[in-house]
Amino acid sequence: MIFNKENRIEVSNLLKETIDVTLDFKEQDETTKSEFTYEKGKSMLSDIPSIGKSEIDVLEEFKNDYLPYCFNESSKNSMGFPDCGSDSSGMMGSIAATLLQQNLINQTQSSPSMTFAEINVIRWLREVVGYKNKDSNEIKSVMDVGGIVTPGGTSSNTIAMMLARENMNPSNLYEGVKGTDSNIVLIPDCISHYSIKSSLMWIGCGAKVIKVKSRNFKYDLNDLKEKLKENDKKVMSVVAYVGDSRTMTIDNLKAIYDIVKNHDNNIWLHADACHGFSLGFSKKLSSKIEGIELFDSIATDPHKVLMLPYTLSVLLVKKEDKFKLVKTESDLIMNEPFAFGQITPFIGSKGAYSLKLWFLIKHLGKDGIGNIIEKRNKLAIDFSEKLKNYDEFIVLNEVGINSVMFLIKPYNDASIEESNEFTKSIYEILLKEGKYFLHHFPIEIPDNKFEYRNKFYPLRFMSGNPDLTMQDLDNIINYLLAKVKDYGVQNV
Numbered sequence: 001m002i003f004n005k006e007n008r009i010e011v012s013n014l015l016k017e018t019i020d021v022t023l024d025f026k027e028q029d030e031t032t033k034s035e036f037t038y039e040k041g042k043s044m045l046s047d048i049p050s051i052g053k054s055e056i057d058v059l060e061e062f063k064n065d066y067l068p069y070c071f072n073e074s075s076k077n078s079m080g081f082p083d084c085g086s087d088s089s090g091m092m093g094s095i096a097a098t099l100l101q102q103n104l105i106n107q108t109q110s111s112p113s114m115t116f117a118e119i120n121v122i123r124w125l126r127e128v129v130g131y132k133n134k135d136s137n138e139i140k141s142v143m144d145v146g147g148i149v150t151p152g153g154t155s156s157n158t159i160a161m162m163l164a165r166e167n168m169n170p171s172n173l174y175e176g177v178k179g180t181d182s183n184i185v186l187i188p189d190c191i192s193h194y195s196i197k198s199s200l201m202w203i204g205c206g207a208k209v210i211k212v213k214s215r216n217f218k219y220d221l222n223d224l225k226e227k228l229k230e231n232d233k234k235v236m237s238v239v240a241y242v243g244d245s246r247t248m249t250i251d252n253l254k255a256i257y258d259i260v261k262n263h264d265n266n267i268w269l270h271a272d273a274c275h276g277f278s279l280g281f282s283k284k285l286s287s288k289i290e291g292i293e294l295f296d297s298i299a300t301d302p303h304k305v306l307m308l309p310y311t312l313s314v315l316l317v318k319k320e321d322k323f324k325l326v327k328t329e330s331d332l333i334m335n336e337p338f339a340f341g342q343i344t345p346f347i348g349s350k351g352a353y354s355l356k357l358w359f360l361i362k363h364l365g366k367d368g369i370g371n372i373i374e375k376r377n378k379l380a381i382d383f384s385e386k387l388k389n390y391d392e393f394i395v396l397n398e399v400g401i402n403s404v405m406f407l408i409k410p411y412n413d414a415s416i417e418e419s420n421e422f423t424k425s426i427y428e429i430l431l432k433e434g435k436y437f438l439h440h441f442p443i444e445i446p447d448n449k450f451e452y453r454n455k456f457y458p459l460r461f462m463s464g465n466p467d468l469t470m471q472d473l474d475n476i477i478n479y480l481l482a483k484v485k486d487y488g489v490q491n492v
Helices: 004-028 036-044 054-067 088-101 113-129 153-168 196-201 221-230 253-263 277-281 322-325 355-388 418-431 468-490
Strands: 146-149 185-186 209-212 234-239 268-272 297-299 312-318 393-395 403-406 459-462
Touching: 004 054, 004 209, 088 355, 113 146, 113 277, 113 297, 113 312, 113 355, 146 153, 153 196, 153 234, 153 268, 153 297, 153 322, 185 196, 185 221, 185 277, 196 209, 209 221, 209 459, 221 234, 221 322, 253 268, 277 355, 312 322, 355 403, 355 459, 355 468, 403 418, 403 468, 418 459, 418 468
Parallel strands: 185 209, 185 234, 234 268, 268 297
Antiparallel strands: 146 312, 297 312, 393 403, 403 459
């Protein structure tokens, strides 16, 4: 039914029922209720229905046939990612944004007040990472704001690479990309995110990434200098990680800035801080990201680290007017100063999804968020130290933010290769049983800490849920130790 004044109570009850169904799902302890298979997925495929059915019947089908197979990141037992999406104020903002139907491609016609709520959110995040904001009286257009809201970190990184491309050659946007040999981007090996290489392909530069050696999951600064010299005048950007997506290690930001800008001040420095920007909320931990304010652009992902429902990313730039490099115009809808559509490539129409972060920051405040970030960091440190008390675990990284990578040994003198295989098998058990979840991925460790220099296949713990306790850490450790014991019994 179409909502109107006459059926408000009926629509309200339908929405309440939908909220109750999904909240019931979010409060379950299991990460998944039922194991999902490709065969099950194929059985869900059907022709478009010719005749519809009531909203209640549709909700019931969703509840019975789809919801049991969904992954519950809101469960405390989901410890592989930080994005729990469980903050009540964030949910309020998400619901409000959906129902309001504001379109931030334009301001006057489509989003009069929500445009300025979004500007507020962007300015708050600029303050968190150390960028200077213009006085509110100086904000004459979106070119004075210094940030845009995007669907996710990949979008933010892609637009950052567009800015780097145009910063090197401002004619690309209108004349097409030429001379791609000079559109090289330097990234650290082993920990770089796929979105940088992919974004260069998407924006016509080709896969022009050069990997710089890394040590302890950070740039090898000597090799960075060498790669800059070897590719003099060809490098358009250097990307650093403020919490890479595997280890959450924070790079030497000030040192990278000095090396790159002393070599060529025109090279665009981009910080992928989709996780690490959150440390700026904490008085205790903000020093960990010192130097980030020197970078030309910063990608942030509030949906990953601030308990928000999906999705929300914000790309920030140090010099606000740099977004003019990718400005587009239309006399149809974007011909006014505060139309964000002018500076959001690939996106076009966009809801007021930043409202969920507006709600959260208004509710918790900077200090309240900072306390959550500090607790998250301490829990990860505590988890790492607990693992080190057992011979069954090999911890692979030092905690920078809230990530702990580790292998599980099937027996005391197991090799790294054997531990890799056993850890893979534990991951499969986690997926099948659905009681706990830890992330699993391959990673190379190119330093002298381990003799084995090929890929490792660890599990990864992340403390993202603010409800996590020390008892929860003990519970999953005991669960994993029981799996090791079961293996020993079966292989006597």
